[in-house]
Amino acid sequence: MALLEIRNLSKVYQRDSQMITVFEGIDLDIEAGEFLVLMGPSGSGKTTLLNLVAGLDKPTAGTISVGAAEVTEMSPRQLAAWRSRHVGFIFQLYNLLPVLTAYQNVELPLLLTHLSKSERREHVMTVLEVVGLSDRADHYPRQLSGGEEQRVAIARAVVSDPTVILADEPTGDLDAKSADEVLTLMQRLNGEFNKTILLVTHDQRAAERGHAVMHLDKGVLTG
Amino acid sequence: MKYARLVWVNMTRNKRRTVLTTLSVAAALFLFVSLRSVNTTLADAREVGSESRMVTRHAISIVFYLPESYYQWLVTVPGVRSVSWADWFNGIYRDPRDFFPNFAVEAESYLAMYPEMVIPEDQKRAFLDERTAALVGSGLMERFGWTLGQAIQLRSPIWAPDREWPFTIRAVYTPTNPSFGDALFFFHYDYLYEGTSRRAQPGWYVLEIEDPALAAAVAETIDEHYRNSQAATKTETERAFQTGIVTMYGNVGFLMNAIGLAVFFAILLLAANTMMMAARERTSEVAVLKTLGYSDRLLFALVLAEAASITLIGGLLGVFGAKLAFEGTGFQGLGLLPNFQVKWATATAGMAIALCLGLASGIVPAWQAARLPVAETLRRVG
Known part of the structure; x- marks a missing residue:
């Protein structure tokens, strides 16, 4: 049984009186430890699919399960608790809180756990070490380069040891060198730490780093 | 307590705005405590008289x-x-x-x-x-x-x-x-x-x-x-006599309460406006926190705590500023208010009002933060 199972998933938006179908009847399986890259043109519904998997949006029809959790059946409160334990989300624009240091940003998901302050510190410093930014722990986002900001965001996504990492165009706002570093880091998270990753991108170089590539276009998912 | 830093950094991200709002609340609470203390001092003056003493004066x-x-x-x-x-x-x-x-x-x-x-x-x-x-x-x-x-x-x-x-x-x-x-x-x-x-x-x-x-x-x-x-004479108990003297000031209690109420609502609108602005500037951050697993209830509490912290700090400054100022200078209202003092009951009422101000001004932005649609907000930001 796959770690992530999507069955007959549909999403239809209503804009004024017009119904807009993003996709319809999608099926997808992702095995534990897999690094799947999802490509497609703008507006094809890639980000919508990621949001649905993370429980940030509700599908019009279909089911999503991650491990034993039926994501589409959960209440908003259950979804929040589930996300904090099982989902690491990486954004294109990093979305770090500007008033917090790198350390404090990475610590944010751990505040939702019962870990003590010293335990949180240990986790945060370990993960900052993994992304190569332990010496920048006290720096604010404005004091970091784009690549460094994204690495902090990756550290924040993995610090709670989630079941699945969802990355939405993580290299979309980076120069080639920084993008390469970020992709190498994600590959390492998958290879060394066996993290299951679903990465959405336009970037062909990013696609080359995954185990498999799928395309979403005009509501149709192809392998 | 582990969320205290999050509340604090959000409060202090726009220091000038927070300081001005805090000072507005402090000024309002200073005024409230002063007006309320005039009332309590006058009420005390009525209690000075004894029921076993009477006063006979010209009718x-x-x-x-x-x-x-x-x-x-x-x-x-x-x-x-x-x-x-x-x-x-x-x-x-x-x-x-x-x-x-x-x-x-x-x-x-x-x-x-x-x-x-x-x-x-x-x-x-x-x-x-x-x-x-x-x-x-x-x-x-x-x-x-x-x-x-x-x-x-x-x-x-x-x-x-x-x-x-x-x-x-x-x-x-x-x-x-x-x-x-x-x-x-x-x-x-x-x-x-x-x-x-x-x-x-x-x-x-x-x-x-x-x-x-x-x-x-x-x-x-x-x-x-x-x-x-x-x-011709008018004879009454000393307490009634004192009350008569106090009422010579006019309906001071009503006036003080009316001014206090007006100030309360003015500051409530100011504080609410500040909190709305602060919350509006952070919608994308709220969406990110939701993505990380922060629940609607927790975000509601964090925004409310931020609003209450601002007004409580303002309240502390205003209420205890008034207590120190009046008691330190021995204020007696040019002798018209002998034994003028800010009672602890008044100070407590002032702090309760500060808390109510915080909760009332924070409830709408807190509700908005809790109900924020994440996917739509992130799409707008992206």
């Missing part, structure tokens, strides 16, 4: 005098144990701004009726034995740095305005009840009488009655007796 107004001859009959009224009398002197020390209440009293009988004033026996004797002696409250002594035996002079615009009235402080009283006030000044009626070439007359009589239950009958007897005289 038209307290500014009219009563004949000295009334004394002889008043002491014979059934139920009356003893009688004394007093006059408002309106004495000014140095400058009108140094105002304090001062009275000419028939000293021996007056002191016997007011056990609220504790006076060392030797000082009491010295006061009673000397025609120009003064009995002064301990607070007044402290306010002007006076010492026992010190000579001071007062001027009275209503009694021989061209002359100075010399006094020697011979006794200091300490009130048993703070509401009585420790800033009063008493001297001998005889001194006033002689100093005005015997023009002075009693402003009011104070009657000690045998039983408070007799008050109505005593009042009726006296007022009926003088009904058709040149100086």
Whole structure:
């Protein structure tokens, strides 16, 4: 049984009186430890699919399960608790809180756990070490380069040891060198730490780093 | 506590706005506490009077005098144990701004009726034995740095305005009840009488009655007796008399409460506007926190805590600023509000209002944060 199972998933938006179908009847399986890259043109519904998997949006029809959790059946409160334990989300624009240091940003998901302050510190410093930014722990986002900001965001996504990492165009706002570093880091998270990753991108170089590539276009998912 | 830093950094991200809002709340609470304390001080003034003491004054107004001859009959009224009398002197020390209440009293009988004033026996004797002696409250002594035996002079615009009235402080009283006030000044009626070439007359009589239950009958007897005289009387309990004096200020309580309410709503709108702006600027961050697993309930609480923290800090500054300012300077409202103080009950009410302000101003942005649609917000930001 796959770690992530999507069955007959549909999403239809209503804009004024017009119904807009993003996709319809999608099926997808992702095995534990897999690094799947999802490509497609703008507006094809890639980000919508990621949001649905993370429980940030509700599908019009279909089911999503991650491990034993039926994501589409959960209440908003259950979804929040589930996300904090099982989902690491990486954004294109990093979305770090500007008033917090790198350390404090990475610590944010751990505040939702019962870990003590010293335990949180240990986790945060370990993960900052993994992304190569332990010496920048006290720096604010404005004091970091784009690549460094994204690495902090990756550290924040993995610090709670989630079941699945969802990355939405993580290299979309980076120069080639920084993008390469970020992709190498994600590959390492998958290879060394066996993290299951679903990465959405336009970037062909990013696609080359995954185990498999799928395309979403005009509501149709192809392998 | 682990979320305290998150609340703090959000509060301080726009320092100027937070400081200005906090100071606005502080100013409003300072005003509220001041106005409320005027009310409580006036309410206390009503409580000074005793139910076993009555006051007989001119039926038209307290500014009219009563004949000295009334004394002889008043002491014979059934139920009356003893009688004394007093006059408002309106004495000014140095400058009108140094105002304090001062009275000419028939000293021996007056002191016997007011056990609220504790006076060392030797000082009491010295006061009673000397025609120009003064009995002064301990607070007044402290306010002007006076010492026992010190000579001071007062001027009275209503009694021989061209002359100075010399006094020697011979006794200091300490009130048993703070509401009585420790800033009063008493001297001998005889001194006033002689100093005005015997023009002075009693402003009011104070009657000690045998039983408070007799008050109505005593009042009726006296007022009926003088009904058709040149100086008709109005007799009432001392407490009712004090209330009458307090109400001469007008409906102060209503005025103070109305101003306080207006200030409260003005600051509520200001604080709410600040919180709305602060929350609106952070919608993408709220969406990110939701993505990380922060629940609607937690985000609601964080925004509410931020609003309440701002108003509580403002409240602390305003409430305790007022307490320190008034008590540190011995404020007495130019003598019109003796024993003015910010009571702990008022301070507590002020802090409760600060908390309510915070919760009321934060509830809408907190609700909006909790209900924020994540996917739509992230799409807008992206």
